[in-house]
Amino acid sequence: MESSSVIETVEGTNGTAKKDNSPASNESISNEGPASKKVKLDDTGSRKVDSRDKGVARIRPEFLLPKPSNTTVSVEPDDDDAEAGGTKRKKERGQNKNRRFAKARETVKFCEALKDGDGTCRFGKDCKFEHDVQKYISSKPADLEGTCPVFDAIGYCPSGLKCRWLHSHYLAEAGKVVVDEEKKGTAGREINRIDRDTQNTLQKKKFPVPKSDKILPYLDSLKEHDMVANDGSKQGTETKDNEDQDKKDLAATYVEPPFLASEKKPLNLHHAKILSPLTTVGNLPFRRLCRWFGADVTYSEMALALPILQGSKSEWALPRSHTSEIPGFGVQIAASKPWQAVKATEVLTTACDTGIGGIQDVNLNCGCPIDLIYRSGAGSALLDSGSKLIRMLKGMNYVSGEVPVTVKIRMGTRDSHPSAKKLVARFVTEGDVAAITLHGRSRQQRYTRVADWDYISETAQVVKDLYEARDDKDKEQRERRKVWFVGNGDCYSWHDWWDAVENYNVDSVMIARGALIKPWIFEEIDARQYLDKSATERLDMIRKFAQFGLEHWGTDEYGINNCRRFLCEFLSFSCRYVPVGILEVLPPKIQDRPPMWKGRNELETLLGSSDYRDWIKISEMFLGPAHESFDFKPKHKSNAYEAEG
Known part of the structure; x- marks a missing residue:
């Protein structure tokens, strides 16, 4: 590594500004990542001065992998997806056009008006949905393990009886859905x-x-x-006064x-x-x-x-x-x-x-x-x-x-x-x-x-x-x-952000892809340092997204499917993050593409995978096993390559 390029300082605490004390869902991951590092750039010059190979993110030799065989398809992300969505550009860019996402369907469809365990259906006997609570609960698949993330966060679960973690907030003998009124009163809302x-x-x-x-x-x-x-x-006209x-x-x-x-x-x-x-x-x-x-x-x-x-x-x-x-x-x-x-x-x-x-x-x-x-x-x-x-x-x-x-x-x-x-x-x-x-x-x-x-x-x-x-x-x-x-x-680091506001006449910088790839860029801007997040910290970030997603889309099968889909969309960008601890040259550039690399532990390697099946595997750590109807098709065919046998 070029010692003159960067200065690294190892700190005893992690790089996360905010801590979350709720139980983590990643206990099955045995290989802990290294302590977070704050890596500070020594050179504060213009962004135009850069001695690296154009378009290449230089990886430290010990983390490089052998070049892939000809049967493996490399990933070339199309960043029109960031701020603009899909596009009908050249077919050779390899996009999966006309993606369709299967929706989970319940075996027995329960009436929405009764999902909280009480309430009255205005259609009565003419309602086409099931009103028998016990029949509906017995038709559901087995509850997922653990506590309902939404109930744990806000004191009640809007999905009610449809929740896949129903056992954590339902008193079966009383037929009552539990509500923590104190926590509910202080929780945020949409x-x-x-x-x-x-x-x-x-x-x-x-x-x-x-x-x-x-x-x-x-x-x-x-x-x-x-x-x-x-x-x-100005356009000339004879009738301007009129x-x-x-x-x-x-x-x-x-x-x-x-x-x-x-x-x-x-x-x-x-x-x-x-x-x-x-x-x-x-x-x-x-x-x-x-x-x-x-x-x-x-x-x-x-x-x-x-x-x-x-x-x-x-x-x-x-x-x-x-x-x-x-x-x-x-x-x-x-x-x-x-x-x-x-x-x-x-x-x-x-x-x-x-x-x-x-x-x-x-x-x-x-x-x-x-x-x-x-x-x-x-x-x-x-x-x-x-x-x-x-x-x-x-x-x-x-x-x-x-x-x-x-x-x-x-x-x-x-x-x-x-x-x-x-x-x-x-x-x-x-x-x-x-x-x-x-x-x-x-x-x-x-x-x-x-x-x-x-x-x-x-x-x-x-x-x-x-x-x-x-x-x-x-x-x-x-x-x-x-x-x-x-x-x-192209704002991808605290250095890019501060360089812009101090040297380019702007009041601020709007961040797009940089936040998609590493959402903690806002922390870095405040600290004016790179935060070398460990794999476990990044996994906890994904858990946080899953919790917010379940609050938004719901904890029933449909909501979990939606949350899983958008979590995979998020991972399609976050997998592009190359930890600063394995880079040879800083600052990182958003347009640079790394050669094949491995992480400092297995979890870090998994989080850097561009295979959509690994994204689904990561989602299962927080959302349970994917429903048989779940079918996520990535935007790019290169993310859907078949593993070599």
């Missing part, structure tokens, strides 16, 4: 739900959106009489003036540790895990505006959050038309059960690169429609009340024509957004090549220059708050 009546109102298109009804005609007038081109230049007067007349019809961004609930993103909106893996349990590791701000998975307006149950599951995420939880939406974005914003900020307390900001996605979103005119397609994008943000700002509006963009749609600087200048000048996040890649680039942090820095300087040059005599400009500017792309 918020931003909508009730069935609200959902039905949305489905019938009867949900009131009075603010949207006022602002949309005005936005339409801006479309018809837009005086500013997409590139920011058109300006028309817009003023229409604006004068408003009963209530819109909030300026400076009048809304303030955001504070200065050096905030931000988790990016992530598709599939950025679910509520994963966000809770990142909060547990120290994230300050989290975002929902990208929700499509139209299904939100249609009351889609699956889409409304995305804005749901946990009280541990408050304050600092934002909802991201994607829309192709102004009316969709505006109405969805008003619905989200009024229908959620906690109002502005449950949503910190509404974020408009203008960076999603996948074809399905782009071709519909949403996501990164909005980067080529600057005037439409401005109208969307203006309308969202009007209807969101005190909830600020933020935006996430890419450099542009094409490598040769970055447009972010001009767009950002318009965002700041218009004053309708509270924060801007720039991902340092184009839509064309996707996740190939490293993020362009020089361009991010130049764009951040545009924001800074606009504020320094603004007229102090202009009251409206003077009262506007600073627009936060956040960078995004």
Whole structure:
């Protein structure tokens, strides 16, 4: 190992900032990992200076494995899965298209209204589900060993009689489900739900959106009489005075003036540790895990505006959050038309059960690169429609009340024509957004090549220059708050994060894949040191995710199947982590791929496996044996290789 590259200090305590005293489920693992190490980088220079082999993570020789035979398929992850989901790109990339996930079915289907051991079914004898408790319990498979993780955490189990750990909170003689009222009263809960009546109102298109009804005609007038081109230049017209007067007349019809961004609930993103909106893996349990590791701000998975307006149950599951995420939880939406974005914003900020307390900001996605979103005119397609994008943000700002509006963009749609600087200048000048996040890649680039942090820095300087040059005599400009500017792309270590905030003009850095691979990156940022987590610590992190997942999806067979599926999705990223203790060169780079390696013990080797069957094996440590109907198909065929016989 190159002794001049890093300084390692072994500490007597582990690297985990928070401890969990609940019983661990990994007692069967006999080979304990080494004590956690904090590895501190000696060189704090620019991220451009790097002597390593390009694209290769250098492993210490004693942990290298022989090169695999020709019959073994190597894994080449496609990082479009991180922030964007699936994509219809080249077939040779090896994705499993059209994945299907089997759902567990009960032999005897019990009535949902009676699952708590009491209650009344409103259908009575006409109900098609079973009402006989003993018959249902006898039809269930044997309970799983141990205590119900959900009951142990929050004092009751929402799955009731359907729980696979029923014996731990059911008094069979009394026919009663046990509830610990004291623990239940202090436990966190999920918020931003909508009730069935609200959902039905949305489905019938009867949900009131009075603010949207006022602002949309005005936005339409801006479309018809837009005086500013997409590139920011003025368009000449002979009827400019008349058109300006028309817009003023229409604006004068408003009963209530819109909030300026400076009048809304303030955001504070200065050096905030931000988790990016992530598709599939950025679910509520994963966000809770990142909060547990120290994230300050989290975002929902990208929700499509139209299904939100249609009351889609699956889409409304995305804005749901946990009280541990408050304050600092934002909802991201994607829309192709102004009316969709505006109405969805008003619905989200009024229908959620906690109002502005449950949503910190509404974020408009203008960076999603996948074809399905782009071709519909949403996501990164909005980067080529600057005037439409401005109208969307203006309308969202009007209807969101005190909830600020933020935006996430890419450099542009094409490598040769970055447009972010001009767009950002318009965002700041218009004053309708509270924060801007720039991902340092184009839509064309996707996740190939490293993020362009020089361009991010130049764009951040545009924001800074606009504020320094603004007229102090202009009251409206003077009262506007600073627009936060956040960078995004390739942040995989505390060194990357601090390098960005100290040397690239940004207020903070939004972390995406780095958190998927090692969620404790937020701890590292606070400590300004690498945390060499032992295998047992990482396994405990997986146990924590499983606990949060069971609280969210339920402890019945269906919920366990869901939890197992999303745990495997999480492991498809976390298996890419190479422990810093076996690396020869630091800092680690997210684009680097290691040769075949083995861990410092068998458990560490297992956690680094890219075979999906090993992910299922890991899930069984906390969720019990996989149901015979469970069939997890990984996103990449290379993760589904057959073992050599």
